[in-house]
Every structure is written in structure tokens, then in C-alpha cells.
Amino acid sequence: MASNPAPNSTEPVLVVRDLSVTYRTPAGPVRAVNGVSFSLRPGERLGLVGESGSGKTTTALSLMRLLQTSAVIEGGQVLLGGVDLLQLSEEDMREARFAEIALIPQGAMNSLNPMMKVGEQLRDTIRAHRAGSNAKATADTDARIQRALESVELRATVVNSYPHELSGGMKQRVCIAMGILLNPKVIIADEPTSALDVVVQRQVMETLRKVQEALGAAVILVGHDMGLMAQFVDRIGVMYGGKLAEVGPVRGIIKDPLHPYAQLLIKSLPNLETKENFRGIPGLTPSLLNPPSGCMFHPRCPQAMPRCATDVPALVEIKTDRWVSCLLYEGSPS
Amino acid sequence: MRGLDIRYFVRRIWMFFLVIFIAASFNFLIPRLAPGNPIGAITSRMANASAGIENGQAMFEAYRKRFGLDEPMYVQYGKYMWNVIHLDFGQSLSAYPADVWDIIKPAVGWSVGLIGVSVMLTFALGITIGAALAWKGTPRIVRSLLPLTMIGGVLPYYLMGILLLYVFAFTARLLPMSGAADSSIPVEFDWPYVQTIASHAVLPALSIILTSLGTWALTMRGLIVNTVGEDYMLLADAKGLKKMRILWWYSVRNAIPPQVTHLAIALGYVVSGAILVEIVFSYPGLGYQLYQAIVNSDYTVIQGITLVLTLSVGFSVLIIDLIYPRLDPRVTYVAESSG
Numbered sequence: 001m002a003s004n005p006a007p008n009s010t011e012p013v014l015v016v017r018d019l020s021v022t023y024r025t026p027a028g029p030v031r032a033v034n035g036v037s038f039s040l041r042p043g044e045r046l047g048l049v050g051e052s053g054s055g056k057t058t059t060a061l062s063l064m065r066l067l068q069t070s071a072v073i074e075g076g077q078v079l080l081g082g083v084d085l086l087q088l089s090e091e092d093m094r095e096a097r098f099a100e101i102a103l104i105p106q107g108a109m110n111s112l113n114p115m116m117k118v119g120e121q122l123r124d125t126i127r128a129h130r131a132g133s134n135a136k137a138t139a140d141t142d143a144r145i146q147r148a149l150e151s152v153e154l155r156a157t158v159v160n161s162y163p164h165e166l167s168g169g170m171k172q173r174v175c176i177a178m179g180i181l182l183n184p185k186v187i188i189a190d191e192p193t194s195a196l197d198v199v200v201q202r203q204v205m206e207t208l209r210k211v212q213e214a215l216g217a218a219v220i221l222v223g224h225d226m227g228l229m230a231q232f233v234d235r236i237g238v239m240y241g242g243k244l245a246e247v248g249p250v251r252g253i254i255k256d257p258l259h260p261y262a263q264l265l266i267k268s269l270p271n272l273e274t275k276e277n278f279r280g281i282p283g284l285t286p287s288l289l290n291p292p293s294g295c296m297f298h299p300r301c302p303q304a305m306p307r308c309a310t311d312v313p314a315l316v317e318i319k320t321d322r323w324v325s326c327l328l329y330e331g332s333p334s
Numbered sequence: 335m336r337g338l339d340i341r342y343f344v345r346r347i348w349m350f351f352l353v354i355f356i357a358a359s360f361n362f363l364i365p366r367l368a369p370g371n372p373i374g375a376i377t378s379r380m381a382n383a384s385a386g387i388e389n390g391q392a393m394f395e396a397y398r399k400r401f402g403l404d405e406p407m408y409v410q411y412g413k414y415m416w417n418v419i420h421l422d423f424g425q426s427l428s429a430y431p432a433d434v435w436d437i438i439k440p441a442v443g444w445s446v447g448l449i450g451v452s453v454m455l456t457f458a459l460g461i462t463i464g465a466a467l468a469w470k471g472t473p474r475i476v477r478s479l480l481p482l483t484m485i486g487g488v489l490p491y492y493l494m495g496i497l498l499l500y501v502f503a504f505t506a507r508l509l510p511m512s513g514a515a516d517s518s519i520p521v522e523f524d525w526p527y528v529q530t531i532a533s534h535a536v537l538p539a540l541s542i543i544l545t546s547l548g549t550w551a552l553t554m555r556g557l558i559v560n561t562v563g564e565d566y567m568l569l570a571d572a573k574g575l576k577k578m579r580i581l582w583w584y585s586v587r588n589a590i591p592p593q594v595t596h597l598a599i600a601l602g603y604v605v606s607g608a609i610l611v612e613i614v615f616s617y618p619g620l621g622y623q624l625y626q627a628i629v630n631s632d633y634t635v636i637q638g639i640t641l642v643l644t645l646s647v648g649f650s651v652l653i654i655d656l657i658y659p660r661l662d663p664r665v666t667y668v669a670e671s672s673g
Contacts, residue, residue: 064572094575097572099574111566113570124575125575
């Protein structure tokens with residue numbers, strides 16, 4: 001399980017090992033993330049896809065230790081440049097946020113403080129990190145803000161606007177500018193365009209790609225829009241029931257998905273050429289309060305075998321850079 | 335000013351004067367609609383007191399003439415309005431020939447000083463306690479002790495006043511029993527005078543603060559709890575802001591506008607809101623004077639105080655309306671014409 005599905009070429013900037021997160025609920029503990037491991041090369045774009053409740057947002061937020069108080073990170077490591085973020089003190093973690101690992105939030109519409117001018121919200125991000133050892137943050141604050149706004153193609157005058165005076169796309173650009181202010185190594189983009197219409201979505205994603213490439217930061221894009229993923233990311237991790245079902249290069253997964261869930265997921269995408277009937281995946285997402293035994297997917301899996309109900313599959317590399325967690329492939333390593 | 339255009343401003347001011355005008359008219363009308371006659375009440379009281387006075391009818395007429403009550407209604411109304419504009423409320427009936435304004439003026443000062451300061455203090459303390467109650471960074475001990483500040487809320491403030499009076503003034507003799515200042519100390523702006531004013535104000539102020547603090551703290555806590563799940567709170571955390579910055583500039587800042595509205599209204603009622611506290615402590619504020627005027631059927635003083643109350647409520651609401659776009663940038667009065 002602790003194996004690391006990363007290509008061996010470059011030293012990864014972020015390594016996540018065996019991450020587990022549990023929510024304490026009145027009905028009992030819910031394991032939302034269950035032994036997730038992956039890694040990220042510098043400048044790489046990784047997509048995390050999955051249905052609602054698959055644990056993708058919980059995974060993303062736990063990397064920055066931003067979960068609600070009811071959530072407990074039960075185990076694992078989040079190594080950023082060799083430092084385990086899960087072991088940092090509260091104050092060190094606070095310093096690391098946005099300086100080392102930034103978030104572009106899901107709800108762009110409401111993610112900016114409605115009571116504060118945009119410029120002030122960009123400024124306090126920088127100021128919060130001045131006191132620390134972060135020397136790069138001591139550069140001139142306003143110039144830094146201007147540069148960030150320029151790179152997301154916003155007028156410099158937006159600093160004097162309140163969030164409600166901006167459009168959804170502009171707000172999301174402000175959030176992107178905020179994310180790159182302190183030159184982080186990793187940017188987590190949690191469904192950054194879910195509240196925007198498709199035209200603006202595309203523009204925002206292109207902006208994100210541009211600034212990310214200029215900065216050389218790695219990106220984790222969380223979402224469920226496979227089309228968007230296909231255009232943006234290098235690798236995809238498919239999540240199901242709090243686990244990674246499959247990890248691999250985006251082309252490989254879309255052309256030749258290995259995990260039965262990934263296969264159904266890809267098949268369910270509407271296709272203009274064949275115009276088949278719109279197909280979903282039969283069954284419901286598993287209850288994490290009372291998860292199925294064995295493989296999480298076996299109750300819905302068309303290829304389920306008797307031992308799927310008892311044995312828990314591990315994420316293994318069956319071809320170069322193709323990782324899959326399914327008993328079908330066990331015993332057939334590359 | 336941002337979010338405020340001149341047309342709205344002019345209309346809002348005009349509205350303020352309209353409200354005052356209507357209130358002043360009612361103030362004129364209501365005593366005259368009431369059965370009985372203020373002058374009659376006074377002359378008959380005088381008659382009773384002295385077991386009959388000579389020329390009763392002549393005296394009654396003389397008083398009527400003196401207060402202009404023999405003139406037609408519209409003339410009285412015109413004169414009344416003209417005088418109101420000049421803050422001339424006439425002469426007191428029971429303390430004739432004292433000017434009503436001379437009775438009200440010092441009382442306004444005492445009330446604004448005592449109750450205004452108490453309400454502001456309660457506001458500041460209440461929002462701080464409310465914020466501390468809602469904030470997850472508050473130490474557990476502090477959080478478990480804070481609800482004690484709400485115990486006072488179960489008592490009506492005049493009972494709290496009597497309790498404090500009994501404990502601190504009557505039994506412990508730490509603080510004065512009544513009044514606003516020690517009359518033996520000359521009225522100068524120096525330390526002994528300030529000291530006597532402060533020591534006289536402590537107990538009445540405490541009875542207001544202790545009994546209303548809980549409400550402020552609880553509403554503030556509720557408002558802050560509402561901000562907890564907001565997206566901007568997650569981003570504030572994600573940005574690595576310091577806890578205090580998040581608490582005051584993200585949480586409290588978003589929770590506070592309704593509380594400021596509440597404060598403005600509370601301040602507007604400063605002059606009437608704590609009548610019983612002023613009576614318990616014989617504090618010579620507006621509430622105390624109003625009570626005296628009612629007891630003595632002093633219609634002109636009652637009218638004067640009512641009008642001052644109307645003015646202060648109207649003025650507070652006017653101010654809050656004008657500064658609201660500053661408090662909440664999403665509120666503007668500019669788009670009015672375009673819908």
C-alpha cells in the first residue's frame with residue numbers, strides 16, 4: 001500500500017502516503033479517505049476525479065490540513081519537499097499555507113470576503129507570511145499584487161473593488177492571482193470552475209494553465225468534469241469510496257481504462273460520433289458509514305468475482321505508470 | 335460617499351423632517367384630544383389644596399390665556415410648530431414659570447452620558463463575548479466561564495438596580511445611593527467632579543450592562559456561527575492568516591452589520607429606555623424628569639420630552655441609514671433609480 005505510483009524520472013515535489021481521514025458523525029465514524037497514496041512531479045498537473053462523496057475534496061483539503069473539526073487525519077504522510085505537513089505545528093502549517101501549498105477554492109462566488117476590498121484580501125495573504133522566514137515574501141507587496149493580477153489578465157484597478165462588483169469569472173481570477181502570490185510549489189484547485197458557465201470555464205482554465213506553467217508549480221485539479229480533465233491534466237487519479245481506483249496518464253485512462261469503475265465512467269461520457277443512449281453507472285455510491293466488504297466497488301461491478309467480496313485489492317503498477325486497484329489484474333504484473 | 339448618491343441623501347433627510355413633523359403634530363394633538371383639561375386639572379388641584387380659591391374662574395381664564403389655550407386650534411398649532419423649531423417648548427405647568435427646555439436640557443446630558451455610555455459598553459462587551467463564545471480558538475476555561483455573564487439577563491434591570499443598590503450602596507456603603515453628582519463638589523471639569531460623576535454612574539450603568547449583556551452576546555454568537563460554514567472562511571484559513579485576523583476581519587466583520595443597526599436603535603431609545611433605572615437611583619436624567627412630569631400632570635414637560643425622544647430615535651435611524659453602505663459594501667442607495 002505504501003508503494004508510490006510515481007514515475008521514477010524526477011524527484012517528486014509532493015508525496016502522499018497512505019492518507020486516511022475519518023469524519024466523526026452522530027451515526028458513527030465515516031472513513032472518507034482510505035489509504036490514498038500518490039505523488040506529484042514538479043510542474044505536473046494531476047486530476048482527481050470521482051463522484052460526490054468519493055473523497056476527492058477531503059483528500060485535497062487534508063493536504064493543507066483544512067478539514068472541519070469533525071474530521072480526523074488518522075494516518076499517512078504528506079511529504080512536501082521532504083517535510084511531512086501532517087507533523088508540523090499549527091504555526092508552521094499556517095506559514096506553509098499559500099507559501100508552499102495554495103488553494104484555489106471551489107465556491108468562487110463566495111470565497112472572497114464580501115466586506116473587504118479585493119486588494120486588501122490579496123495584501124493580507126502576503127502580510128500573513130511576512131513575519132516568518134519566508135524571504136521571498138518581503139518583496140514589495142503592491143508590485144507583487146500587480147504582477148499577479150496582470151498574469152491572470154485582470155485590470156490593476158480591481159484592487160479597489162468589492163467582490164460583489166466582480167463577475168464570477170473575475171472572482172475566480174482573483175482567487176487564482178491569490179494562489180500564485182507567494183510562488184507555491186503546489187496548487188490545489190478544488191473544482192475551480194464549477195460555478196461558471198462553459199465559456200468562462202475554459203478561459204479560467206487556460207489562465208490557470210498559463211500561470212501554473214510560468215510558475216512551474218504542480219497542480220492537483222479536483223473535479224468530476226472528465227472533458228475538462230482531459231484538456232487540462234497530465235495524469236488522472238480516479239477515486240471511488242475514499243480510495244484511488246486507478247492512477248495513470250490521462251490519455252491512457254481515457255482510451256484504455258483498466259479498473260471496471262473507470263471503464264464505466266469513461267463509457268458514461270456522451271459521445272457525439274456514436275450518439276448512444278446516455279448511460280450511467282447502475283447502483284449507488286457505497287455508504288461509507290457501512291462500507292461493503294472487500295473491494296468497495298464489487299456490489300456495482302459487472303465483472304465482480306466471488307473473492308471481490310472478501311479480498312481488498314491493493315493499488316499496484318501493472319504497466320509502466322499505470323496503477324490500478326482491482327483483483328482482476330492481480331497476479332498479472334508487467 | 336461610496337454607495338450614497340445626493341438624491342437619496344436629500345430624500346432621506348427630507349424624510350427625517352417629515353417624520354419629526356408628523357410626530358410633533360401628534361404630540362400637539364394627543365393631549366388636546368384627551369378628556370379633561372390640563373389647566374383645569376391644575377387649577378382644581380390648587381383649589382383642593384387651598385380648600386377653595388377665590389375667583390377660580392378668573393384664574394382659570396388667566397392661565398388659559400397665559401398658555402394660549404383660548405386661541406383657535408390652528409393658531410395654537412401654528413405657534414406650537416414655530417416654537418418647536420426654536421426648541422421652545424413653553425413653560426412648565428407644575429414648575430411655572432420655569433422653561434421646559436431648561437428642565438430638559440440638563441436631563442438630556444445626564445441620560446446621554448449614563449445610558450449612552452452604558453449601551454456602548456454593553457455593545458462592545460457583548461460582541462466580544464459573543465465572538466469568544468463562537469470562536470473555536472477560545473481556551474476551554476474561558477469558554478465555560480463566559481455563560482456566567484448571561485446570568486444577569488434573567489433579572490429585569492430595575493430589580494438588578496435595587497439589588498446592586500442594596501449590596502453596594504446600602505450594605506457595603508461603597509458607592510452613593512442616589513443622584514448624579516455630589517452637590518458639595520463644585521461643578522468644574524476637574525478630578526473630584528469627574529470622580530463623583532463616575533461613582534454615581536457605576537451602579538445604574540452596571541444594572542443596565544449586566545441585564546442586557548447576555549442578549550448582545552447571544553445574538554453575536556449566533557451571527558458568528560453563521561459565518562463559520564462560509565466559503566470565505568475556508569479560504570481565509572487556507573491563506574494562512576493568523577487566527578485573530580480571521581476572527582475580527584472575516585468572522586466578526588461579516589457578523590456585525592445587524593448588530594450595529596440594533597445599537598443605533600438602542601441608542602435612539604437612550605432617553606426613554608431606562609426610566610426605571612433613573613427612578614431607582616433618582617438619577618436626574620430624562621426618564622426621571624418624565625416620571626416627575628407624569629406624576630405632576632405637567633403636560634408641557636411631557637410634550638417636550640416626547641419630542642426629544644422622537645428626535646433622538648429619528649436621528650439615530652437617519653445616521654444608521656446613511657452610514658450603512660460603509661458597514662456593508664453590498665448595500666448601496668445608488669441603484670435606486672435604475673431599479
